[in-house]
């Protein structure tokens with residue numbers, strides 16, 4: 476069966492060298508939907524607890540929330556970093572606490588200290604799906620990702636062949652030792 480979880484992500488970006496309005500810096504509230512698939516875990520009667528999908532994905536995705544997302548060759552990037560540096564917020568600020576772990580993939584690099592994500596390609600709705608799948612494919616059995624931003628929506632489906640070992644008591648993914656990291660139950 477499938478289970479869907481929704482995330483709201485507020486971000487600013489622009490499409491560098493694009494010949495439309497989107498070449499100017501602007502912001503969106505994006506809606507990301509992640510659909511996972513697996514057997515229904517007997518006893519728990521869920522594919523995967525929704526709050527657990529949220530926790531697993533948001534850990535990484537919060538890097539995009541209230542962030543500026545710029546392409547790596549965008550000249551705004553050094554300009555913004557220069558301003559943040561002069562203002563003393565480039566390496567972090569006391570109230571910048573909703574940060575995920577820094578990450579670097581072939582498609583994007585997150586700098587949580589200054590709420591910046593630098594991407595290889597323009598961060599379109601299609602681009603976001605590629606980045607998110609790449610970040611989460613090993614953590615969740617993702618079969619579909621949909622991203623809506625303004626009037627644009629893109630979605631992509633993915634093949635899943637494996638099944639995740641889940642806790643028989645609370646349903647979250649078991650650790651490599653077969654023990655639940657949350658409640659300590661073992662695989663039966």
Ligand SMILES: [Zn+2]
Nearest residue numbers: 488497501503
């Ligand atoms: Zn936009």
Ligand SMILES: [Zn+2]
Nearest residue numbers: 642645655658
């Ligand atoms: Zn458990």
